[in-house]
Amino acid sequence: MSGPLHPAARCHAVRVRSDRSPYPTAPSGLWIEDVPVPATDPLAERRRAAELARPAEGLRRVLLRYADGSCDLVLVAARDQWDRAALGRLAAGASVAPEAGASVGTQAGRTATTAPAPTASTPAPAPAWGLADEGPALPHLFALDDGGDEASWLAALAVTLRRHDPETTPVIGTDHGTYTVPEAATLGELKPSPADGPALAGLLFDEAELPGAYVPCLAPPFPLTLSVFRDADGWRLRCDHLSGHVSTEIAAQFARYLVRVHRMILTSPGTAVDEVDLLDEAERDRVAVLGRPSRPLVTTPVTVPEAFARIAAATPQRIALTEGAAGLTYGEVDERSTRLAHGLRERGVTAGDRVGVCLERTAELVVTLLAVLKAGATYVPVDPAYPADRIAHTARDAGLRVVVTRLPEFPDVAGCVPVSPDELLDAAAQLAGTPLPPTATTPDSAAYVIYTSGSTGRPKGVEVPHRNVIALLDATRQEYGFGTDDVWTWFHSAAFDFSVWEIWGCLLTGGRLVVVPYFVSREPDRFRDLLVAEQVTVLSQTPSAFAQLLDVDHTRVAVRLVVFGGEPLDARMLLPWFDRHPESNCRMVNMFGITETTVHVTEQTLTRRLALAASRSVGRALPGWHLYVTDPAGRLLPPGVAGEICVGGAGVALGYLGQEELTARRFVPDPFTGGTMYRSGDLGRLRPDGRLEHLGRIDSQVKIRGFRIELDEIRSVLLEDPDVRTAAVVVRRDDPADAATARIDAYVVLATCDPAAVRRRAAGILPDYMLPATVTALDTLPLTANGKLDTARLPAPAAPAREDGPVAADDDLTGQLRAIWSEVLGRPVDVDDDFFDLGGNSLFAVRIGAALRARGLPSLRLRELYRHPTIRATVRSLTAAEAKGGS
Amino acid sequence: MRLHGKSVLVTGAARGLGRATALACAAEGADLTLLDICADLPGVPYPLGTPGQLAHTAALCREAGAAVLTAEADIRDLRAVREAVTRAEDRFGRIDVAVNNAGIAAPSGKPVHEIDEDEWSLMIDVDLSGAWRVIREVGKAMSARRTGSIVNVASTAGLVGYRHFAGYVAAKHAVVGLTxxxxxxxxxxxxxxxxxxxxxxxxxxQAEGRMLAEIARALEVPVHEHEKTFVEAQPMNALIEPEDVAAAVVFLASDESRQITGSVLTVDGGFSIR
Structure with a gap:
């Protein structure tokens, strides 16, 4: 809502220093303040600042007389009555009357109090890129080479704003109306034109020269106020901001970019607008460094079998794998995998081959993976639970000649031979005890190929070299204290790269790996029992799976570390965990990751504080990994601005198997390190502190009826409801060919209340076009084999949410009531708007009653309106009364 | 600073609790408008604040970093109060906090039927109506701005009776009611x-207060004896320091107490517990 502008936002001020008091005696209208310290004293500075921050109704003149004889004349005036030129003349000692247009009275002096106060335009909402906080709002000052003119600054502001938010047409406020700047090809062609709408940014421009030091506003009249002026220090730009819209760091960098863009407009107007880079070289370096980890990676590239051999040699008797009651020592795993590797060699597997592994989640599977690596080959995990055509696709795409499997009917793929572990052991029988022949495997060779289902097309194989796996462990081992006392779960399908972390994270740090059978992983209470019985210390989970564990009593679970991966995590869901497991007992770490960058990319330790604050941060890059956020043209984006997450460093995979073109598109040169970086297709923003916010897939943005919608945003609004445990949001079309039938369906797991209440609450937050049409309560959300949400298995939605069904009869009555309410209340009214929320009171109620009578409509008693304060309810009550009367 | 940028008006600011309050507010970043009668009142048997004492309070506040406006004003005079408030609003743009501190303890020291009409009226006019006049003049603008804090300095005499102090006790009880x-x-x-x-x-x-001495004199007991009586009557066995009262005023003036209104905060070492 608009309202009167805050007095401080209406005023500007100037301060002029002199060696001695210009006034031997106080003239009328001048307040003289003796400051009992020299002008340089901090207390004197505080006094100056206080006077320069104190708004005036009209004009105030204060002379600060310091103990050293010097003086400051401080003039504070309302901008609409004394503009900069007038303020300058006043400061020079002239007597200037307030501008006539702004004041109603003709009498001098206190006219301001009767002048109509300028109204603030409707404030724009806080922009996402502003990373609003509760920090101090500090003004930022910049010296300018050239002041330009108002039009050049409006153009510069429009370019800078568009780069921060390409979706929104910039509306820029000034002290004489709002403007926009239509898009143009070159900077020189950008011309402002008047516009309407809420202004996030405003420009206060005036070339009048002022003596002394000028303060263009005592408080920002626009959430982000840029003032260009000329005072004793020459041309300057000052940026004032509201921290609730734009934090002080973001405001400072915004102003720097603005100055740069403005200089380009003046010096090279022929530059194409699209070519403008907000960031200069120094700023690009700063932002690049921001995406780097806080500590360096110390790693020695070796192969996975070499690293395993070291552990096995050091602790051959320690248990490496637990499966039910059975256990395998490191020595046994080493020996068995060597025998299997012999068998693979005997089957013709040679270095550089890819070998499929399609086994149930068992100790045998781990031994087989190691055996493939020992044979010098690359393992390609295939989940036996996958549909046959997907298994066949993988076997064909990866060019598998050998697949180790116990599936009785492995799909028939030309050139691909299924072989069971027993057959391999038989083949290797006579070679038992002999060492494996050396392989040409290096740390740069591919260790595994894991297939990821992209949003488009068929799954593609990501080739990850040995050194990446070693780097991942070297990046985390010390920080998380992994060691021989740790017990890890292996919860995830080998075809999901979270298992790479679980298996090798454990076995290459000497821990004990507990196999979680598939059915245990799907039953939270049995899984809980396993965690307790095996005294698991390190638990890796997708948030969806962890949510199910939270639903059972987890008091006795004594893990010391939980690592989240695979899905976005809403930190609020962890509160019930923190209730029972204080941060000091168990560390909770969210790791954002991508298969193409070796499981994890960032780390964020979560605390109760962060969970309460619903932090969306996924933290900083792991040592050795680094991050950029870029625009579609590949330019680095300013911190705060959302763009594509790009990941460089030690985790970048070799590429997509057999897909040179796609690999070249997604694995591109890293402009800062000379290496390769991966363009993830994920949306994120870098915070000014270097932490990343992950905002979902770029392609999860959908359009409904022309509105751009971020499904993750809807989901997080649903999750803010304390009764909602987990939530999923999907878009469906009743008629797939007709975009107009698109509809948002929400699914929620609820603690107590009914789904209608969830939708009602969301309706208070989300704009209409983002409000789910249906909210369906489920006991649990269906998960894929990887433990992620399985949207394909979501049931058909409950009937579309209607508060109380459609309005019974008389639509004409509804229409008339809406017209009457709107007229009386002076604002648009919807059928479910609450009379009192709209500002209704008894007077309005009486007027509505009168209007109803005047139109010959059924009379409405005041009490009825209070009882049914919406139009829908009123109509129902009126029709019911009528029906009763007629019967 | 808890009162940073706030404009605070204090009555009876030349000395005593008024001075201590002004100083405490200045130390918390407030700017000050200091009112005092700066003259003796016929009928009050002891000297009141002086222009020199008010100037001294102002100087101390300036040393603490405050901008200070002083006004010699008698709170029995509505026009004088209005003029001081208008000047303060001109100078500082607004008044955020008003502290009604000015008050007299005597004429007292006699049973109720011996108080004459003038003595009774004087006591009510200063201690009760003075506070009302200030509220009347600052309240409208505060309401319009939808923010403000008014702190009335009453007394334990606003909660219990004191022998031979009927006028004072009645006026201070009324201040609590007015609050x-x-x-x-x-x-x-x-x-x-x-x-x-x-x-x-x-x-x-330092504060140059003299209320305790004047009460003792009204009761015709030596000051040290009177002090001793009260030290014993206050369970914490100590007299209250002016800073202790000023601290309570600062709390009620600041936004820390934003949900506190109509409350009566005793600073009496436990005197009113029993």
Whole structure:
């Protein structure tokens, strides 16, 4: 809502220093303040600042007389009555009357109090890129080479704003109306034109020269106020901001970019607008460094079998794998995998081959993976639970000649031979005890190929070299204290790269790996029992799976570390965990990751504080990994601005198997390190502190009826409801060919209340076009084999949410009531708007009653309106009364 | 600083609790408008604040970093109060906090039937009506801005009776009543009104207060004996220091107490517990 502008936002001020008091005696209208310290004293500075921050109704003149004889004349005036030129003349000692247009009275002096106060335009909402906080709002000052003119600054502001938010047409406020700047090809062609709408940014421009030091506003009249002026220090730009819209760091960098863009407009107007880079070289370096980890990676590239051999040699008797009651020592795993590797060699597997592994989640599977690596080959995990055509696709795409499997009917793929572990052991029988022949495997060779289902097309194989796996462990081992006392779960399908972390994270740090059978992983209470019985210390989970564990009593679970991966995590869901497991007992770490960058990319330790604050941060890059956020043209984006997450460093995979073109598109040169970086297709923003916010897939943005919608945003609004445990949001079309039938369906797991209440609450937050049409309560959300949400298995939605069904009869009555309410209340009214929320009171109620009578409509008693304060309810009550009367 | 940028008006600011309050507010970043009668009152048997004492309070506040406006004003005179408030609003743009501190303890020291009409009227006019006049002049603008805090310095005499102090006790009880009624009037506009009830406050040399001595004189007992009586009557066995009262005023003036209105905060070492 608009309202009167805050007095401080209406005023500007100037301060002029002199060696001695210009006034031997106080003239009328001048307040003289003796400051009992020299002008340089901090207390004197505080006094100056206080006077320069104190708004005036009209004009105030204060002379600060310091103990050293010097003086400051401080003039504070309302901008609409004394503009900069007038303020300058006043400061020079002239007597200037307030501008006539702004004041109603003709009498001098206190006219301001009767002048109509300028109204603030409707404030724009806080922009996402502003990373609003509760920090101090500090003004930022910049010296300018050239002041330009108002039009050049409006153009510069429009370019800078568009780069921060390409979706929104910039509306820029000034002290004489709002403007926009239509898009143009070159900077020189950008011309402002008047516009309407809420202004996030405003420009206060005036070339009048002022003596002394000028303060263009005592408080920002626009959430982000840029003032260009000329005072004793020459041309300057000052940026004032509201921290609730734009934090002080973001405001400072915004102003720097603005100055740069403005200089380009003046010096090279022929530059194409699209070519403008907000960031200069120094700023690009700063932002690049921001995406780097806080500590360096110390790693020695070796192969996975070499690293395993070291552990096995050091602790051959320690248990490496637990499966039910059975256990395998490191020595046994080493020996068995060597025998299997012999068998693979005997089957013709040679270095550089890819070998499929399609086994149930068992100790045998781990031994087989190691055996493939020992044979010098690359393992390609295939989940036996996958549909046959997907298994066949993988076997064909990866060019598998050998697949180790116990599936009785492995799909028939030309050139691909299924072989069971027993057959391999038989083949290797006579070679038992002999060492494996050396392989040409290096740390740069591919260790595994894991297939990821992209949003488009068929799954593609990501080739990850040995050194990446070693780097991942070297990046985390010390920080998380992994060691021989740790017990890890292996919860995830080998075809999901979270298992790479679980298996090798454990076995290459000497821990004990507990196999979680598939059915245990799907039953939270049995899984809980396993965690307790095996005294698991390190638990890796997708948030969806962890949510199910939270639903059972987890008091006795004594893990010391939980690592989240695979899905976005809403930190609020962890509160019930923190209730029972204080941060000091168990560390909770969210790791954002991508298969193409070796499981994890960032780390964020979560605390109760962060969970309460619903932090969306996924933290900083792991040592050795680094991050950029870029625009579609590949330019680095300013911190705060959302763009594509790009990941460089030690985790970048070799590429997509057999897909040179796609690999070249997604694995591109890293402009800062000379290496390769991966363009993830994920949306994120870098915070000014270097932490990343992950905002979902770029392609999860959908359009409904022309509105751009971020499904993750809807989901997080649903999750803010304390009764909602987990939530999923999907878009469906009743008629797939007709975009107009698109509809948002929400699914929620609820603690107590009914789904209608969830939708009602969301309706208070989300704009209409983002409000789910249906909210369906489920006991649990269906998960894929990887433990992620399985949207394909979501049931058909409950009937579309209607508060109380459609309005019974008389639509004409509804229409008339809406017209009457709107007229009386002076604002648009919807059928479910609450009379009192709209500002209704008894007077309005009486007027509505009168209007109803005047139109010959059924009379409405005041009490009825209070009882049914919406139009829908009123109509129902009126029709019911009528029906009763007629019967 | 808890009162950073706030404009605070204090009555009876030349010395005593008024001075201590002004100084405490200045130390918390407030700018000050200091009122005092700066003249003796016929009928009050002891000297009141002087222009020199008011100037001294102002100087101390400036040293603490405050901008200070002083006004010699008698709170029995509505026009004088209005003029001072208008000047303060011109100078500082607004008044955020008003502290009704000015008050007299005597004429007292006699049974109720011996008080004459002038003595009774004087006591009510200064101690009760003075506070009302200030509220009347600052309340409207505070309401319009939907923010403000008014602190009335009452007394334990606003809670219990004291022998031979009927006028004073009646006036201070009324100040407590005024506080509660005004708090209700202004609650819808977020303007808060609270009272502080000090017990026996030491006559501190720096603050130049003399209330305790004057009460002793009215009761015709030596000051040290009177002090001893009150030290014993206050369970914490100490006199109240002016700073203790000022601290309570600062709390009620600051936004820390933003949900507190109509309350009576005793600073009496436990005197009113029993």
């Amino acid at each position: 509660k009624a005004a708090a209700l009037d202004y609650a819808p506009t977020k303007v808060r009104v609270n009272a502080v009830c000090p017990g026996s406050v030491r006559d501190d040399a």
